[in-house]
Structures are given as structure tokens and as C-alpha cells.
Amino acid sequence: MGERRAEVVVVGAGPAGMTAATRAAECGCRVLLIDDNPEVGGQIWRGDGRRVEHPSIAVARARRVVDAPDAGTLLVEGPEGCELVGYERLVLCTGARERFLPFPGWTLPNVTGAGGLQAMAKGGLPIADKRVVVAGSGPLLLAAAAYLHAHGAGVALIAEQTTWPRLAWFATHVARSAEKRRQALELRQALAGVPLLAGAWPVEAHGDERVTSVTLRTPRGRRTVACDYLACGFGLIPNVELARRLGCQTRAGAVVVDDLQETSVRGVFAAGEATGIGGLDLSLVEGEIAGYAAAGRGREARALRPRRARAQRFAAALERAFALRAELKMLPDAQTTICRCEDVRFEQLACQPSRRAAKLHTRCGMGACQGRICGGAADFLFGWGDERSRPPVFPTRIETLIASERGTS
């Protein structure tokens, strides 16, 4: 098994991770940046061809951090094998995933995330001339729809669960920033001719081997729309599994950090969506602070606090404008699959008092995704709340676990 060390290890090469790595390297640290994807950029910069240029940064792509076997050590698995990575300071920039809410038919092929379908299209999935319904909640719906539309998909409509008054309030908030005003105008132009329904959401996807149409609940009643794809995401959830494995405190599903982005574990920092959903600007400034702080430059890090506070106000507006309505808890029927890995139905879970009981009695959350998908849904549907993370953080090859035992004992 391979071994390497770096003064600062950054996990996750999205905007926060790339920024943190760059700042730490500029301060003279040797940095290793690890990412699960074949290219750096994370979700928002996926396919943009961005590079990390600093000579003190080594980049390890297509590698997952699967465990933290000892203090100061990560177990990392790649396509060709595994290695132990030692660090003095660690910056977690593990990003976020989409929240999926179950409704009848949501397990059909071609029902995807909203950002999910955009990511697939960036990876070469043919979408030209495909008819797409985009649904769920949050600004990501508009960004994804604009991308799909620009690449030849026929976006039939966008269904946003929140209300017009909340959207209007969010728009006035956005309009305070010239840069955000420009982005909003660009989106509006890109989506000219695409209908946007507020107070609308999918109630059932239809099809046999893949989705062929979706029934939406709209303020004017139910409406069924034919589609090749239903791209559907209800906001974002921070990826906190590795942070929890390291013992970092979380609150409301996000990693708790202090003024310098340091977690409850000394020497372990977190930045970006893992600390709470806040968008690109917040991720960038948190990445800068974490990078400086991990390099021991507290003064430079502290100087960025006003910028972070401004970005946090936008995050708060985002949360308020796109809060999920309670009616969405009524979407699943008794037979609707909640845990896709283990095929656990709503009726099997509705009677469980806790996530632990659900796991023990139904195997909910014990499949390949380790509860990453059903967990967000179950939190919303049943209010089960947080749980500690069990190793390994991702499904892991047995050779990796054996090598790790030998390597660390």
C-alpha cells in the first residue's frame, strides 16, 4: 500500500477546496488536494476546465477518502489501489448533494437530480432534443434548466415548490448585489420562453422501464406532462460523513466551524457547502479563510470575516425563500420506495421511532449509498435527525481494508 504525507491535505476540489489549497500553498505549505471526481472543479465548475496551478499543490483525482484509521491519517482508495495519507492540518471541502423527496415513480430510470442531470450532460449524456421537466426547489433548478436548454434539450417547464411571494422576496434580496443582478438577468434571458410554475411540484412519475410523463400539482390543479427526463431536486444537503467520522461536531446536518473555519477537532478545518448551504460566494470566502488558517495565517483569515458575513446573509435568504412546504411530506404513498438501495417502502418506515430502529428492522440506509439518499428524505419525512458516521465512509474494496489493517498496525 502506498503512503504519502502533506502538511495540509484538502478533501474536495470544488470552489472551496481549490481556493483553500491555493491559499495554503501561497503561504508556503505543501498541499495535497484529493477529489472523488475524474477532474477538479466540483459540481459548479464541472467541465469548465479549471486547473490548480500552484507548484506546491499535488492533486489526487478519482480518489475517495474511505476512512480515518488514526489521528492524522486518511485511508484513500483509487481505481488502482489504496494509500494512507498523513496530514498535519486537514481541510474538509466535501460539498453537498441534492435532496431527493420520494413520490410514486421517483425510482424510474431517467428521474434524476436537477443538478444531477446537468452533471450527467456535462459528462456527455446526450440531451439534445430530449424533453425535460425540471422540478423541486432552489436556484439550482434555474441554473440546471438554463444549461440543459442551452445544450439543446426541450425544457417543458420548471416547477418550483415555493410560492411566488417568496420568490419575489428572494429576487429583491438578490437585486441588492450588482453581480447577482447580472447573473439573474442572464438566467432570465437564457430561460426566455421556458415556463416557470411556482407552488408546483411532481406528485407522480409514470413509465415502465423509464419515465415517460409526470403529473404535477400546480395552483391550477393537476397537470400531466410528457417527458424523457424528470430532473428533480429539493435543495442541497451538506456532505458531512467524513467530518463525523473524524469526530467533528455537526448541527442541523452541517459541520460546525469557528471564525477561522476550524471544526471542533483541532487542526481539522471545513469550508464550503459542508458547513451549511450558502452558494458559490460563501464557499469561496470560506475556502480562503480555511486555507489561510490551515497555513497558520490567522490575521489574513480574520480579515475576510466581513466578506463571509455578507455571503452568510445571502445563505440565510436562500434558506428562507426555498424552505420546503409541509405538503411535500404527503408525497409518498404506502408503497413508495424510500430507501432505493434496499427497496424499503414508506409503510415499513412510517411506524419506526428512529433511524436506528428503521435500520435494524428494515435495512433502511444500509445499502451502497449508506443512507446518503434516503437519509435526507427520512429527515424531512420523519424528523429522525443526525446520526454518527460508521466506517468505511464509502463502500470500499476488501483489499483496501486488509491493506489498511496491515499498514496502520
Add this chain to the structure above:
Amino acid sequence: MRRVREIVALSVNGRRVEVAAGSTVLAAAALAGKMALRRSPAGQPRGALCGMGVCFECRVTIDGVAHRRACQTLCAEGMEVRTDG
């Protein structure tokens, strides 16, 4: 340095597929007409959901190695992909 090629040829369930370099195995499977990539324990068809390596619904067998995520794996020349869907 990885070799830069414009087109990569691989097979999906024995069918030859050509994709642009940099495409994911998921894109190749779609070009081969495979939207369902696996069956759930109860036999339901499943395809890619999250597109970012989290949900594991797109796992396929690549060159004999099972449980590889189609959305996170780039196509390589001569790759053999098997789906379970």
C-alpha cells in the same frame, strides 16, 4: 500525461459505442440505449440518479470489476462495460 484522443471506442453489453474523449461510462451506456443500469433487490429497473457519485444507482461492471460508478468513470479505449439492468 494521458493520451488525448477525440473519439474513444468501447463496448456496452457487447455493443460497440463511440464517444467523445472525456465522456463518462454513463454517457456511453445511454448511447447504447441503456438507461436502466441495474435491478433493485425487488427487481425494479434503476438508472443514474445523482450524477455525482453519491447514490450508487449507476453502478456497472467495467472490465470485470463490479460496482464501478458509471457517472464517475471516464470511458477508455477498449473498455468493456456490462450493465445489470
